[in-house]
Amino acid sequence: MNKKLYITIYILFFLTMMMLGSVYTYSIYRPFIETQFQVSITVSGLPYMFSLGFYAISMLITGKLIRKVALKILIVIGAMLLAGSWIGVAFSTNIVMFTLFYGVFMGISVGILYGVALQFVQRYATFHPGLFVGLMLLAFGLSSVILAPISRLVIEMFSTQTLFLYYALFSGLVTIPIVIMYPWDHHDFHETTSKSIPYIRLLTIFTLSTMIGLMMIGLTNTIGVNYYLFDAVDVALIISGLALLNALSRPIFGYLLDHLGFKKTAMISIGSIITASVINSFNLGSSIMLFGFGYSMYWFNLGAWLSIMPNYIKKKHGKDMYASLYGKVFLGYGISAILGTLFSSVILDFFGKTLYLYVFIMVLASVLFIFIRKESE
Numbered sequence: 001m002n003k004k005l006y007i008t009i010y011i012l013f014f015l016t017m018m019m020l021g022s023v024y025t026y027s028i029y030r031p032f033i034e035t036q037f038q039v040s041i042t043v044s045g046l047p048y049m050f051s052l053g054f055y056a057i058s059m060l061i062t063g064k065l066i067r068k069v070a071l072k073i074l075i076v077i078g079a080m081l082l083a084g085s086w087i088g089v090a091f092s093t094n095i096v097m098f099t100l101f102y103g104v105f106m107g108i109s110v111g112i113l114y115g116v117a118l119q120f121v122q123r124y125a126t127f128h129p130g131l132f133v134g135l136m137l138l139a140f141g142l143s144s145v146i147l148a149p150i151s152r153l154v155i156e157m158f159s160t161q162t163l164f165l166y167y168a169l170f171s172g173l174v175t176i177p178i179v180i181m182y183p184w185d186h187h188d189f190h191e192t193t194s195k196s197i198p199y200i201r202l203l204t205i206f207t208l209s210t211m212i213g214l215m216m217i218g219l220t221n222t223i224g225v226n227y228y229l230f231d232a233v234d235v236a237l238i239i240s241g242l243a244l245l246n247a248l249s250r251p252i253f254g255y256l257l258d259h260l261g262f263k264k265t266a267m268i269s270i271g272s273i274i275t276a277s278v279i280n281s282f283n284l285g286s287s288i289m290l291f292g293f294g295y296s297m298y299w300f301n302l303g304a305w306l307s308i309m310p311n312y313i314k315k316k317h318g319k320d321m322y323a324s325l326y327g328k329v330f331l332g333y334g335i336s337a338i339l340g341t342l343f344s345s346v347i348l349d350f351f352g353k354t355l356y357l358y359v360f361i362m363v364l365a366s367v368l369f370i371f372i373r374k375e376s377e
Helices: 005-022 026-037 044-063 071-089 095-124 129-157 161-182 201-225 234-261 262-283 288-317 318-331 329-352 355-373
Strands: none
Touching: 005 071, 005 095, 005 129, 005 161, 026 044, 026 095, 026 129, 026 161, 044 095, 044 318, 044 329, 071 095, 071 161, 095 129, 095 288, 095 318, 129 234, 129 288, 161 288, 201 234, 201 288, 201 318, 201 329, 201 355, 234 262, 234 288, 262 288, 288 318, 318 329, 329 355
8 A cells, every 4th residue: 555545544544533432422412312312311321331332342343354354345334334323323213223323333333443443554554553553543532522512512503413413424424435445455364363372361451451441531520529529610621631631642652662662661551540549549639630630640541551452462463463362352341341330339339438449440550560560572
């Protein structure tokens, strides 16, 4: 693939990743969904939960298919599902139909296009691959920063249906050119998966590292407003900044991995998580500035590990094994979302204090340190 075509497709994939990230601005229009379909908070959470689950499952399946079919075929399937899902969401008449399109079909399309975009970069980026993967992941993280306020404005001016139809339109505008321009580059690798690959250890590392971030991102507003009694507007402003840090950490840690290697980069991440937890343990809501700083490390490091793990797998096991292996390891994202929510809820309900949550995070980080020590560069 020539350089000009690569850059063009890279930009289009970057915009596509932003559209994929729009799925996770769900909290913006969730209240409107509850009103429209007259459902409870618990029921309104089902589309988002299904979307996360099918996203992880789709990544696993896509990782296997990438080794057997042309990326162009997967791009076509993903593009059709993405635009079609937004149209289906726009015209949903009940929560079941909404969950089917938003949770199932949307989750599948995100997993396909996310996996294909990363495989594209891993396959063709020969110069600073970690940085270029991180920049691609930056788009996914930036979505909540850029599209969330725009989405709220569109809903207030028009309706949720208008917003979803706009999403369908822009999804088509960025994916159809990729379908047209992307070459038929099918490669039948015929490689044999090595039994020596420590899949369980990689899965455990990714699960533990993402659990910390996913758990605390979901609790930032609740802890800031309900436990520490900070002003809701101030906490909302802090969260906007944290979302930006989450996005920026992806190219930063991709660059660090390129230059420092896996262990040193991972230790920087673990060290910052433990430091943040110590600060939070002493602060406990006394200072909103320290609250913002401490929680910024949790948001920052979730983005970090979404960049570290795919780059490390490709660097250590090769680009031919990357898609299949990372698809399996990405199951840890789904596992961590479930376990993190469960454990944090139990800790807060049982103890009623955030201190024990920070102790739990330090324990997780210590276990993560042990597993990383066993990894070879």
